[in-house]
Amino acid sequence: MSILSVQDIGIAFGGVRAVDNVSFSAETGQVFSIIGPNGAGKTTLFNLVSGVYQPKSGQVRLDGEAVTALEPNRLAERGLSRTFQNLQVFFRMTARENVMVGRHLKESRGLLAHLLALPSTLRQNRESAEIADALLSRVGLADYADTPAASMPYGALKRLEIARALAAEPKVLLLDEPAAGCNPVETEEIEKLIRTIADDGVAVVLVEHDMKLVMRISDRVLVLDQGRVLAEGKGAEIRSNPKVIEAYLGTHGTREANLALN
Structure with a gap:
């Protein structure tokens, strides 16, 4: 069974469907990536899954439990953490x-005990x-x-955010552009870290450019375009998908797309 299941999730802003009936699932120990052109709805989808936005349609299930529109802190208690x-x-x-801030959900929070430094x-x-x-x-x-x-x-700050998210002992970790702004050495460090997190049994859902x-x-x-699912599959399938290439660089951008996607 999928640890995270998103079914027909959607939201509109001012009549514009920012995310339109998107479905996907992630398995324990899997790295599941969400890509798409700027404005495709990737971060909005993350905000729906993580409780920042309340969807107008669809549902989210975490480890078999319906958690649609739960507040982020309640989702974190159930095993879903994210970075921004x-x-x-x-x-x-x-x-x-x-x-240590990321550990607060795992600690007893008696105010009196803290005040008295028991x-x-x-x-x-x-x-x-x-x-x-x-x-x-x-x-x-x-x-x-x-x-x-x-x-x-x-x-280092990007990896610090990941460490704080891991402090809550998540079953599912949402990473929103963890390598954005990083140089090649930093990107390689983050790549290795993500793989080890998945290998330790956490489902990693990644948005990355x-x-x-x-x-x-x-x-x-998973490829999004204008809030809708354009394609889903393994990397080799996505690299060769004409719709994906067109969405990124237009019908005449095949060579450039192959350089970017390989």
């Missing part, structure tokens, strides 16, 4: 503290810090644990 297109980090916090709270904070350090090591940022986020390189990364890493690819 634009960096969403706390720049005045250290890398360790940023990741031993149980101190122990919980130590455990969260240890988990954060382990996650920073996993994403290659162990040396940045005590570094304020404001002093970290851009590519770097087509070479997408084709190297994806188990399946």
Whole structure:
């Protein structure tokens, strides 16, 4: 059974169907990528799946449970985490503290215990810090644990966001353009990280404009165009699909499309 199932999801803004009856499913341990031209509806689809927007039609199921339009925090409790297109980090916090923020759903949150600094709270904070350090090591940022986020390189911040999302122990991880703005070395680091996350049994759903990364890493690819599904399949099928090539670069862009998609 699919860990994430999206069926006929849709939303309109001002009468324009930004996402129009889109369906897909992702399996545990799979990298499922969503691509398409600018304005195709990729991030809007992510916002529907992650509870940022409420769909006007369709449904979302997570691990067999209907979760359509649940708030993001309730989805996170059920095992769905995400990152965003634009960096969403706390720049005045250290890398360790940023990741610890992602643990809050896994902690007891008694206000009185925190105010009194009870031993149980101190122990919980130590455990969260240890988990954060382990996650920073996993994403290659162990040396940045005590570094304020404001002093970290851009590519490291992208991996920091992934570490924070992993702190909630997700079953499904939505990554919105994790390699955007990264140089080739940073992109390669993120590519390897995504593959290891999937290999550890997490379903990774990826929106990304770097087509070479997408084709190297994806188990399946969904193509959106003007809010609708244009094609779905393995990378080789998508690369050779005439509709995909036309959507990206027009009917005369076959050579350029092959360079981009291979």
